Amino acid sequence: MFKGFLDVRDRCPACGFDLGRADSGDGPAVFVIFVVGFIVVGLALWTEVRFSPPYWLHVVLWLPLTVALTFGLLRPFKATLIALQFKHKATQDIEFADDDEANHP
Numbered sequence: 001m002f003k004g005f006l007d008v009r010d011r012c013p014a015c016g017f018d019l020g021r022a023d024s025g026d027g028p029a030v031f032v033i034f035v036v037g038f039i040v041v042g043l044a045l046w047t048e049v050r051f052s053p054p055y056w057l058h059v060v061l062w063l064p065l066t067v068a069l070t071f072g073l074l075r076p077f078k079a080t081l082i083a084l085q086f087k088h089k090a091t092q093d094i095e096f097a098d099d100d101e102a103n104h105p
Contacts, residue, residue: 001079008082022085028077036069 001019003009010020044062047053053061084090 022082024078024081027081028074031077032070032073036066040066
């Protein structure tokens with residue numbers, strides 16, 4: 001589905017479906033921000049209350065985790081949103097063979 005880290009191929013390599021019009025916009029980034037923020041802030045607060053480590057240790061712990069989770073989740077979230085877009089026909093730019101037959105008897 002991807003030809004780079006986040007670039008979507010023009011066509012699906014398995015079935016040949018046209019992915020050129022797929023546009024997930026900023027949706028994946030927003031969902032990743034919410035999920036990663038919830039995880040990292042929750043763990044950082046728990047760590048602060050439970051162990052009271054110095055601030056430099058928070059940076060050493062949470063910065064790499066934030067970066068790793070962000071890059072690790074961005075691609076699956078983008079793929080999921082594109083799949084949901086096609087499943088629910090959530091854009092007017094995507095033409096489906098089923099719709100052409102149903103709308104034009």
